[in-house]
Amino acid sequence: MRGAVAGAEMELAGHECRIAGLRLMLDCSGAAFLPEESMLVVADLHLEKSAALARFGQMLPPYDSLATLARLEAAVKRLRPESLVLLGDSFHRADLVPEAGSPAAMILTRLADRVRFIWITGNHDPHHPADLPGESLGHLDLGGVRLRHEPEADGRPEIVGHLHPAARLATRAGMQRRRCFLASRERLLMPAFGCLTGALDVTDRPISDLGWGVDARAYLIAREAIHPVPFHALAVRR
């Protein structure tokens, strides 16, 4: 199961997994690629987070949207999907979007020429501005799998974001913490794609309480690779 897998047209630095039969490539950018659907899924971009914080006096560098979207554009160029699903919390505040004419807004425009945007609503962005390219939905069903922002206990297989998972692993270089995907047979929890988003440990209750079977895997995101680790090994080892 380990190793690089041939994608539609090129070698990918990623890892394959299946959620209720749906085949996905977990990419080391933090996006998931669905080859059969030619669809790229990303979660929790939190665009304009810096600006939202600046409003309250914390003047973080105003380059977060640009940096996040530049990474997204690179992933789109590399993986060439037809559609792009943004799994909620794409905007840190529903009323703050990259200013028209800014470099970040220009990337959005360029991307709209390449892919069909599907914006899923999240708790940070319960509604989307009318002039965004593409469509805005509460969720998206692909076969039996529902793509939505927050995990729900309705027993439906799902691909979700919201929780910003990260995992700690004890290694010879000490404890290492990385953003990660977390997957069981029925659920994929996506890492936050935004560049200034914090992260929550997968062993913290909001994530661990969701219930993960013995074969659940955390996929740790390193610079150029994805490393799967058995979920149960994360909490109990040094």
Place this chain on the structure above:
Amino acid sequence: MAELPDKITRWFAAKGWSLRAHQHAMIEKAQAGRPALLIAPTGAGKTLAGFLPSLIDLMAPRPVRRLHTLYISPLKALAVDVARNLETPAAEMGLPIRIEARTGDTPASRRARQMTSPPDILLTTPEQLALMLAHSQAGKLFGSLKRLIIDEIHAVAPNKRGDLLALGLARLRALSPGLVTAGLSATVAEPDDLRRWLTGQGGCEAMADLVLAAPEEAAEPILTMLETEERLPWAGHSARHAIREIYAEIGKAKLSLVFVNTRMQAEYLFQLLWNENEAGKRIALHHGSLDVGQRRRVEAAMAAGQLDAVVCTSTLDLGIDWGDVDLVIHVGAPKGASRLLQRIGRANHRLDEPSRALLVPSNRFEVLECRAAIEAAFAKEQDAVTKRTGALDVLAQHVMGMLVAEPRSEAELLAEIRDAAPYADLSEEDFSRVLTFVIDGGYALRAYERFARVKRDKEGRLRVAHARIAQSYRMNVGTIVESTMLKVHLGKPLGHNKTVGSGKALRFGRLLGEVEEYFAEGLVPGDTFVFAGEVLKFEGLAEDRVIVSRTSARDPMVPSYAGGKFPLSTHLARRVRQMLATPKEWIALPDQVSAWLELQRQKSRLPGPEDLLVETFPRGERHYLVAYPFEGRLAHQTLGMLLTRRLERARLKPLGFVANDYALGIWMLGDVASEAKRHESFLPELFAPDMLGDDLEEWLEESALMKRSFRHCAVIAGLIERRFPGMEKKARAVTMSTDLIFDVLRRHEPDHILLKAARADAASALLDLRRLSDMLMRIRGRIMHHPLKRVSPLSVPILLEIGKEPVYGEARDAAIGEEAARLMEEIGA
């Protein structure tokens, strides 16, 4: 001679004391309105010399009670203690004055009252001064301040805290033009920088007057090194081998202070002493991570004579009189001659009796270093403090504080800032970039003008835009950025819920103190570690508290130590090199150490006082290069990083390096010895000073050190908040997000003022660049290569540290890959 008021003359007479010459001189300086720096050994009546002019002044009747004297100490405990000690003479002289301390521990109600109804004498810390100066009533409070005393000025001036205090001083001088300043200091090598620091620079390099206590007044300290009967370890810092001997020395003294260099060493040593404590000695522990209440109890017990020994860190370094200490034991090398003198001074605060101090080296190299420190102490040599340039992140914090207090004009603010010595040479450009940072983050994009924290009013003065900004300033004041600390509580799991991770519900009880977050993050439930003098079992994290229970385990899992936290001083390093190169001086060393050096002389050679010994030898499948610069851990780490890059380019495939205070070892797959033999220029080129150019730049931008110093600057400058009201939980995410912010900023605005501040910090505090470059210049043409067939005696200590060093950069990703593959294999996936 100035006339002393009768009350004071009588008081001295009643005590059977007489006024000392330096105390008299301080009174004269104050009466002449001259700023003065008093340099006197501990126990020479320094504090009284500082306060006598105030007491004399306060004898005269005054129409209204206003704040007369402000005393600033680097330690909260010292401020509280001096306040207490000052009460006695004031009462005995019959002075109707109010003396109060103000620290972070002072109740908020009292702090508020101190602003409206101040005492005559207020004793406080640099952080509290900054907070008071940011108050809208600061002008009223300090407007009639007559005297400012800064204690232990040598300890506070040469760092960021000193920068903040110097800026506060400049503000006080502006608020109260009649203010006279006095600095109190233990001996320093070059007092001129401190003299300038104490005075307004106002365009010229003014200096405070210098008052020296007569040197013969202090008795010579009795200073010895423990000659252990046990085998001296090659490496490590625990001093475990000497524990029985330390315990025996404690038994012979009335009250001993046992100094170590880090908190973790203190915990470990305390634990070892308790295991040895058959006679039931009363031994206590004192360090900065312990709960304040517990520290106060230890201090009170010391003062009351209820203790036999206290194991402590620098928290007890400075001039607090806690009782009749008659022995100071220093475990580990003191790293600098001045620090040693300061700590010895903790024994017997009476000048007629000499201090007694015992140095306990914890490994062989430390024997050399302790010997060098003792010789330096006898020769009265001090480590020079280098002049510093005020940090820009501190300036940003101060500017915000000034604007929180009241609206200011730009020009007036700049003039006042330049009055502070560390900022005397501040360029207009840097000032204006700091100011735009304060206003809206100072980004080239000017994206946040609409959210500006500071606005211009009609008169062109700058004022803060919201009350929220002032609140956030007050929450984040200060320059001490510790790693995020988590509170440690005794507690128990409630029930057994076997879900993964924090599945068990935890209940928490008594607070024991705080540990660094990175330490807690590395713990797994069931791990045992030593803290607050006990072996504790980690139960789990609950709401960001570390929950522990008591355990009977005798052998705790203790983290490996990062050695002493101070690098070896330049001055001691020179002495150690000299000693190594002079075999006839080895007679002063323990036999095991001189035998070790003799063996080195036979098997390899000894490093000379001015040259650089480089040994190469094969071991296992690898080739080693070990160099002995003796320039301190920081400079060696930097050198290690840079040499590794060069060896990589020379295709010698370096695998890693390790550095301590004395030496540097690099191991690689390529045969470095034959390379050096083939090309005579190989080693000189490897160590050529031009490595400090592009190689350094390139590496620095990627390095963890740079991220760390950026985090500090970001917190001090107010880019990141220390904590948000009601959002303490989020504090844990800070470490990660500052790294992310650093990456974004570096890529998109590499010239931002905070990156400039972080680079300056990294270069001086973390990399010791000046020292490294001095060394590289010194050894040009003096590299002594000695190829060997096997490990040399001198290289054993450094080789033993391999594997204990943190792994940086991409190697960490590789380590994740290895561990992940291993785990997957284990479950048969």
